[in-house]
Structure formats: C-alpha cells, structure tokens
Amino acid sequence: MHLSATDPGPRVLHLTQPVDGGVARVVTDLVRSQLTAGLHVTVACPDSPLAAELRRLGADLRPWRATRSPGPGLSGEVLRLARIVAAVRPDLVHAHSAKAGLAGRLAVRGRIPTVFQPHAWSFEAVDGSAAALALGWERRGARWAARTVCVSEAERMRGVHAGIPGNWSVIPNGIDPARFHPAAPGSVRPAVLPDVDPAAPLAVCVGRLCRQKGQDVLLRAWESVLRRVPDARLVLVGDGPDRARLEAEAPGAVLFTGPVTETAPWYRAADLVVLPSRWEGMALAPLEAMACGRPVVVTDVDGARESLPPGLAPTCLVPPDDPAALGAAVAGLLGDPPLRASLGHRGRRYVLSTHDVRHTAQAVAGVYRELLGSRPPAPAVPTEYRESIHS
Structure with missing residues (x-):
C-alpha cells in the first residue's frame, strides 16, 4: 500500500x-x-x-x-x-x-x-x-x-x-500521549469539582453506564469504602441506559456527571480510577488513566488484565462481580498515597511504551x-x- x-x-x-x-x-x-x-x-x-x-x-x-x-x-x-x-x-x-x-x-x-x-x-x-x-x-x-x-x-x-x-x-x-498526560498537582480538581474538598480522596469511574461496565458493583462496594475512608468521594463519568437506576441506588457521596466531551480532566482530578467491568475487549479508560499518571483498579476479565503493567495484578486486579474485593482494593489504595504515586508512575511508563x-x-x-x-x-x-x- x-x-x-x-x-x-x-x-x-x-x-x-x-x-x-x-x-x-x-x-x-x-x-x-x-x-x-x-x-x-x-x-x-x-x-x-x-x-x-x-x-x-x-x-x-x-x-x-x-x-x-x-x-x-x-x-x-x-x-x-x-x-x-x-x-x-x-x-x-x-x-x-x-x-x-x-x-x-x-x-x-x-x-x-x-x-x-x-x-x-x-x-x-x-x-x-x-x-x-x-x-x-x-x-x-x-x-x-x-x-x-x-x-x-x-x-x-x-x-x-x-x-x-x-x-x-x-x-x-x-492512547494519544499528547492528550492524556499528568497535570500539575492541585490544578485540575477545583475546575471540575468546585464544591468538593480538594483534599478528599477521590475515585473516578469513566465509562458508559451499562451492565458491561459494572458500575452497579462499584456502588455496592462503595459503602464498605466509606466505612474505611469516610471522606472519600466517587464520581461516575459518562451516560448510558442504566443511569436512572444507578442514580437511584447511589449513596450521597456519589456524583454523576452525565455525558462529557473530554475525559482527561476527570482522570487528572482523580486519586484512583476504577473500572469494574464484567467483560472487555481492551478498555481505553485504564490506559488513559495510567497515561495521566493515575493508578487503576480493574476487574480480572479478558482484555482488562492485559492493560496492566506486569507485577501490578495483586494490587490492581479484583474478581468481577465481587463488591467485597472491589471495596477492599479501592479503600486500600485511597488510604495509601505513596503507593498510589508509585503505581501511577509505573503505569504511565508502561502505557507510553506499549500503548x-x-x-x-x-x-x-x-x-x-x-x-x-x-x-x-x-x-x-x-x-x-x-x-x-x-x-
């Protein structure tokens, strides 16, 4: 050609x-x-x-x-x-x-x-x-x-x-490294979440609101996260057919953004990005999050596990449809800033070299x-x- x-x-x-x-x-x-x-x-x-x-x-x-x-x-x-x-x-x-x-x-x-x-x-x-x-x-x-x-x-x-x-x-x-990259600490969250304490531990889930992406599992896990990290906040970024049901099930510490045109600011605002999918080919959200220097927690399904750098599985990979395991992984990382920083650096290096x-x-x-x-x-x-x- x-x-x-x-x-x-x-x-x-x-x-x-x-x-x-x-x-x-x-x-x-x-x-x-x-x-x-x-x-x-x-x-x-x-x-x-x-x-x-x-x-x-x-x-x-x-x-x-x-x-x-x-x-x-x-x-x-x-x-x-x-x-x-x-x-x-x-x-x-x-x-x-x-x-x-x-x-x-x-x-x-x-x-x-x-x-x-x-x-x-x-x-x-x-x-x-x-x-x-x-x-x-x-x-x-x-x-x-x-x-x-x-x-x-x-x-x-x-x-x-x-x-x-x-x-x-x-x-x-x-992913496009010119579009997905880290931002200066503290420069993004006030712009996208002006009413949220900038110091509050923040988990973000980016994806279509549907059964495949498993946001319902994350919402069931979130109560256990709040017991361990009471000031944590969760943001679900995106829209989809399950939005009304998920909003009805969500506790008060969860924000729904609806459709967004640009996801990079939400990754940069997050302390942790979560994708609790039931199945995937290879989701973009974990790759984009890692390119932005953010650690991720994903479910152990085809495609998702291949998005992780070698050696991160014990910390960042959980079984699908398991709210207890998901909640434990999310709470553990939200409570450990040094580990999050280390995982974020490793993830970014991996994505730039392979994706x-x-x-x-x-x-x-x-x-x-x-x-x-x-x-x-x-x-x-x-x-x-x-x-x-x-x-």
Missing part, C-alpha cells in the same frame, strides 16, 4: 455503530491517522457527535440509520449500508463492533476485503438463547472477514475457543497493506442489492 503525494491512497470505508464510548474514540484515532497518511477515508455511521467530529477531521461522512442492537429493522439497515458501499466503492471495509460487523459483513459478503474488529464479542453481552444466536452468527459471519482484529490476546483466544474461524491479528488499543496510539495506527496500516498490497480494487456491491440476508 504505497502512498505518495501524487498517488491517492486506498479508499477505506469504516462502519461503526455504536457512536460513543471507546469504539468511537478508536475510530476517531484511526481516521485521524489515516487521513494524515493520505488515505481517502469514508465513515458510515448514524448522525451523532462522532459524525460531526469525523467530518471536522476531513473524513467523508455517509449517514447510516442503524440502531445499536439487532432487531426487526436489520434488513433495511443492511440494504442502506450496501447502497453506501456501492456509492463509495471502497478498496477495503473496516467494520467496528458487533452491530456494524453484522450489517457490514451481510452487505459486503466478502466481495471487498473486510476487516472486522469486534471490540469485545457480541455473545458476551447477552445470555441464553440470545447468546447462542450471537455465537452462531459470529461463527458463520467469520467467512466474510479477510481479517479479524482483536484488541487483546485474550479476546482472540476467546473467539478461538468459541469456535470462530478466521485470520487473526492482535492490535492493542492505544501509544501511533503504534496502533501503524499496526492497522500493516494489516491493510497485507490485504491490499497485491490486489486491485474490488468491484462495488451493486446498488440494487436485493439478496436475502438469510441466504
């Missing part, structure tokens, strides 16, 4: 739904780097702040009406996406997360080199018959992906053990080169795409 000033780069079409959280940040970082490298980048996604930001960066935006979860409107979503593919005529399609991966692979059917990046497997998000259907689809849909890109080795092994075939690449998530977003972009570019290096652009999917999605 040779690029020059006079030879336009390949045409890449990114497909994404969801349009918020970590997936949106990954897409934004990739689009930014690919535009800089000279690729012609188009993104198909629902109208959203993400769409506006990608358009501002210079990407070609194609509105794609699609819900976050599969439903009765799937066939229409696939048809709309096939028409976008036909109009854009990409050399390569890169589908992000379960929904876009489902609709995108059904629309393209392998006619164009397709990269699928699950960002955590769809069958982990549901139970019972829904999980069986999702797993069945992932096994079948794998034949239409020229490459499956996982963000952690654990995510890849999860797919292999589930019987999903494929050509695999593991490319860990990265720089520039390394991530280079690795993705390598995958594209492998898929396109000796192949001419593939023909577009016909505009009048009418093939049954069940065939």
Whole structure:
C-alpha cells in the first residue's frame, strides 16, 4: 500500500455503530491517522457527535440509520449500508463492533476485503438463547472477514475457543500521549469539582453506564469504602441506559456527571480510577488513566488484565462481580498515597511504551497493506442489492 503525494491512497470505508464510548474514540484515532497518511477515508455511521467530529477531521461522512442492537429493522439497515458501499466503492471495509460487523459483513459478503474488529464479542453481552444466536452468527459471519482484529490476546483466544474461524491479528488499543498526560498537582480538581474538598480522596469511574461496565458493583462496594475512608468521594463519568437506576441506588457521596466531551480532566482530578467491568475487549479508560499518571483498579476479565503493567495484578486486579474485593482494593489504595504515586508512575511508563496510539495506527496500516498490497480494487456491491440476508 504505497502512498505518495501524487498517488491517492486506498479508499477505506469504516462502519461503526455504536457512536460513543471507546469504539468511537478508536475510530476517531484511526481516521485521524489515516487521513494524515493520505488515505481517502469514508465513515458510515448514524448522525451523532462522532459524525460531526469525523467530518471536522476531513473524513467523508455517509449517514447510516442503524440502531445499536439487532432487531426487526436489520434488513433495511443492511440494504442502506450496501447502497453506501456501492456509492463509495471502497478498496477495503473496516467494520467496528458487533452491530456494524453484522450489517457490514451481510452487505459486503466478502466481495471487498473486510476487516472486522469486534471490540469485545457480541455473545458476551447477552445470555441464553440470545447468546447462542450471537455465537452462531459470529461463527458463520467469520467467512466474510479477510481479517479479524482483536484488541487483546485474550479476546482472540476467546473467539478461538468459541469456535470462530478466521485470520487473526492482535492490535492493542492505544492512547494519544499528547492528550492524556499528568497535570500539575492541585490544578485540575477545583475546575471540575468546585464544591468538593480538594483534599478528599477521590475515585473516578469513566465509562458508559451499562451492565458491561459494572458500575452497579462499584456502588455496592462503595459503602464498605466509606466505612474505611469516610471522606472519600466517587464520581461516575459518562451516560448510558442504566443511569436512572444507578442514580437511584447511589449513596450521597456519589456524583454523576452525565455525558462529557473530554475525559482527561476527570482522570487528572482523580486519586484512583476504577473500572469494574464484567467483560472487555481492551478498555481505553485504564490506559488513559495510567497515561495521566493515575493508578487503576480493574476487574480480572479478558482484555482488562492485559492493560496492566506486569507485577501490578495483586494490587490492581479484583474478581468481577465481587463488591467485597472491589471495596477492599479501592479503600486500600485511597488510604495509601505513596503507593498510589508509585503505581501511577509505573503505569504511565508502561502505557507510553506499549500503548501509544501511533503504534496502533501503524499496526492497522500493516494489516491493510497485507490485504491490499497485491490486489486491485474490488468491484462495488451493486446498488440494487436485493439478496436475502438469510441466504
């Protein structure tokens, strides 16, 4: 995939739904780097702040009406996406997360080199018959992906053990060190939390308010934290479908910020960043927090454990769905400033050496080169795409 000033780069079409959280940040970082490298980048996604930001960066935006979860409107979503593919005529399609991966692979059917990046497997998000259907689809849909890109080795092994075939690449998530970096002590918290004692021990949880991220477990653990650290405060940064329920369950020492446009100030304001997820591909929040020099506590789930520097597991890793263990780890670190400082320094060094977003972009570019290096652009999917999605 040779690029020059006079030879336009390949045409890449990114497909994404969801349009918020970590997936949106990954897409934004990739689009930014690919535009800089000279690729012609188009993104198909629902109208959203993400769409506006990608358009501002210079990407070609194609509105794609699609819900976050599969439903009765799937066939229409696939048809709309096939028409976008036909109009854009990409050399390569890169589908992000379960929904876009489902609709995108059904629309393209392998006619164009397709990269699928699950960002955590769809069958982990549901139970019972829904999980069986999702797993069945992932096994079948794998034949239409020229490459499956996982963000952690654990995510890849999860797919292999589930019987999903494929050509695999593991490319860990990265963060932008120019955006996520430490701030001078005491310079941030008054700006984001003017009504909170600057000396109060502060734990922050950044993530979509949903079952996956486990904020309900953290709230159950928080009472035990307050027994050991009575002046501690907790901030849940973000929005999501579980917000109303979580607010109803929360004790008085918990603040909900709602949606925010910039998360870095919240990491810098924190003494400790907590992510009590039930499952992950590789969450960005711990990486961003460590880049800001903050210690983290995460749950021992696939992807999350790989985000930690070697040797930190005994202090920073707890079992999922275990409020007692989570509360003990959080209280212990909130009460030990020297240990927090040491962990923060170690975490920042680790993230800068292994999770720089520039390394991530280079690795993705390598995958594209492998898929396109000796192949001419593939023909577009016909505009009048009418093939049954069940065939």
